[in-house]
Amino acid sequence: MLTTLRAWLPVAMLAVAAFVYNTSEFLPVGLLPDIAEGLNESTSFTGLVITGYAWVVAIASLPLAIATAKLERRKLLLSLMGIFAVAHLVMPWVTSFMTLLAARVMVALAHAVFWSIMFPLAARMSPKGQTAKGVASVMAGTVLATVFGVPIGTKLGHWFGWQEAFAIVGGAAVISGLLIAMVLPESPSRKAGSLASLPVILKRPALRQLYFIAAVAMLGNFTVYSYVSPIVTEAAGGSLETVVTLLLVFGLSGFIGTIVNTRLLEANTSLAVVLPLSFLTLAFLFFLPTASLPWIHWPLIVLWGASLTGLMMALNNLVLAAGHDAADISSSMLSGIINVGIGGGAFLGSILSSAWSFASLPYAGAILAGGPLLMTLLIWKTTGAAILPYDHEESVRDHGQPLDLESGRAAKTE
Numbered sequence: 406m407l408t409t410l411r412a413w414l415p416v417a418m419l420a421v422a423a424f425v426y427n428t429s430e431f432l433p434v435g436l437l438p439d440i441a442e443g444l445n446e447s448t449s450f451t452g453l454v455i456t457g458y459a460w461v462v463a464i465a466s467l468p469l470a471i472a473t474a475k476l477e478r479r480k481l482l483l484s485l486m487g488i489f490a491v492a493h494l495v496m497p498w499v500t501s502f503m504t505l506l507a508a509r510v511m512v513a514l515a516h517a518v519f520w521s522i523m524f525p526l527a528a529r530m531s532p533k534g535q536t537a538k539g540v541a542s543v544m545a546g547t548v549l550a551t552v553f554g555v556p557i558g559t560k561l562g563h564w565f566g567w568q569e570a571f572a573i574v575g576g577a578a579v580i581s582g583l584l585i586a587m588v589l590p591e592s593p594s595r596k597a598g599s600l601a602s603l604p605v606i607l608k609r610p611a612l613r614q615l616y617f618i619a620a621v622a623m624l625g626n627f628t629v630y631s632y633v634s635p636i637v638t639e640a641a642g643g644s645l646e647t648v649v650t651l652l653l654v655f656g657l658s659g660f661i662g663t664i665v666n667t668r669l670l671e672a673n674t675s676l677a678v679v680l681p682l683s684f685l686t687l688a689f690l691f692f693l694p695t696a697s698l699p700w701i702h703w704p705l706i707v708l709w710g711a712s713l714t715g716l717m718m719a720l721n722n723l724v725l726a727a728g729h730d731a732a733d734i735s736s737s738m739l740s741g742i743i744n745v746g747i748g749g750g751a752f753l754g755s756i757l758s759s760a761w762s763f764a765s766l767p768y769a770g771a772i773l774a775g776g777p778l779l780m781t782l783l784i785w786k787t788t789g790a791a792i793l794p795y796d797h798e799e800s801v802r803d804h805g806q807p808l809d810l811e812s813g814r815a816a817k818t819e
Contacts, residue, residue: 412586415530416539419523420546422486422581422776426519427547428554429493429512429574430458435559435652436567437634438645443567444502449755455631456755457506459748461513462520466741467603469514470521470733478526478592479585481518486582488515493575496568521737522720526592528732537722541667542688544718548663551656551710563645575750594733606735610793611727614784616742618777619720622682624753625773626713629689629766631751632758641696641763651706665756666715670722675791680725681716682778684708693764698748727795 433440433455473481490619492511499505524540531539554574562570605614629636637643637651662681669677688709695702720739728735750770757765785791 412532413542413588416527416542417589418581418584419527419530420542420549421520421584422482423523423543423546424491424550424554425574425577426516427550428558428577429489429571430516431551431555431630432527432562433458433571433815434631434633435555435648436562436570437632438638439491439562439567440505444505444592445499446502448632449759451502452504452631452755453750454506454509455627455751458507458513458516459744459746459751461510462517462744463741463748465514465517466744468735469518470737473518473522475594478522478594479589479817481522482526482589483582483586483813485515485519486578486585488512490575490582493571493578495569496575499568510607517737517740520740521733523744524725527554528725529592532588533683536725537667537670540722540725541718544714544721545660547776548656548659548714549688551659555656556653559649559652562790567739603734606728606731606738609727609795611795612724612735614781614793615720615724615727616738618678618716618781619684619739620742620746621777622716622774624749625689625746625770625776626685627747627750628754628757629692629750629770630712630771631747632754632763632766635758636692636735636763636766640762641693641816643696653664654703654706655710658707658724661707661715662711662713662715665711666718669715670719674719674723675785676720678716678791679778679781679785681712681719682774683782684712685716686771686774686778688712688723689767689774692767698784723792 437455438448440447440454444451479645492508493514495508499508524544527539527543528536531542531614558574560569561573633651634645634648637648638645643651664682666677669680685708688705691701691705692709695705721736724735724739725732728738753769754766757769781791784793
């Protein structure tokens with residue numbers, strides 16, 4: 406038992422780091438009205454800080470992944486935690502939108518490298534044959550961030566001020582870095598990929614499809630999630646306490662998505678993608694019509710949280726499998742593309758809410774999430790699997806075969 410716990414300790418500390426990073430990334434969502442008031446800006450305009458952050462990550466992910474491809478992973482990760490901590494600890498001195506944006510850009514640059522190495526590193530640190538569980542453990546860290554990190558950070562921001570909430574996250578990053586230094590072994594770069602890997606992996610139909618799903622689905626999700634506070638308070642007539650409760654329920658629901666999709670990936674990769682996309686679309690479509698019907702509305706929030714985490718779980722695992730020979734580059738592409746969706750969603754939400762109202766955003770999210778759903782269903786109908794072939798010779802078919810994430814092929818069963 407003790408040996409098993411010790412074997413999983415490095416992965417657990419990576420999950421802690423993921424918790425800290427994701428708390429920071431989405432904390433502006435819960436504190437957006439507070440930040441806007443503190444900076445004397447409109448909520449729609451202040452939401453552009455989410456856009457700026459995400460687009461820096463999107464632009465920087467691939468170049469920085471290539472630039473750091475040969476660096477030893479433990480030292481690189483500790484450096485990233487240090488940069489992240491400093492950028493948060495200076496928040497009490499932020500007094501304008503531009504200084505806030507500058508601090509968030511600093512965090513975004515660290516974020517760009519962090520998520521390009523995190524899932525490949527978790528896969529390497531996992532006990533043999535436990536790759537999917539290792540990735541799921543890091544996903545659990547991101548879920549805990551939405552369950553506890555963002556709601557608690559939002560509450561701390563309401564009590565003490567939004568700047569202090571970010572500074573506390575910086576302190577958590579220092580602790581996380583110390584824990585990683587204690588338990589993570591040296592990790593030389595391995596199968597990280599290079600600039601020469603790009604033409605090869607981009608020829609793979611599965612990767613192109615997975616990247617498209619990530620971009621459009623995240624665009625839809627963050628058109629809604631980036632403005633969930635004003636959507637709830639202005640469009641649905643809720644209170645700030647309702648926002649905190651929603652974020653808590655949303656986050657807790659992520660555990661459902663992680664558990665269910667870990668099992669689905671071992672049995673039916675098509676359902677592991679199609680079900681989250683279906684539930685995500687339904688949750689957005691009926692978000693406002695059910696706002697006065699709590700017995701329907703709150704189950705929809707559960708579906709939303711579970712579906713988003715389940716989809717992210719599926720995308721990260723499938724990208725690692727399809728790009729297993731250039732894992733860091735493939736993951737950096739996914740991280741960058743997801744952040745195109747995050748930034749685009751925040752930007753689109755700002756435009757739509759200014760032109761119409763915050764009430765228009767859930768419907769825009771439903772339309773966008775429905776796009777990759779229809780595409781994936783059509784592919785499933787015409788090819789027999791919702792995910793296209795990894796290359797021109799092979800495909801991951803379902804037929805009850807579990808997914809071998811280490812080789813990038815469907816595992817054969819007797």
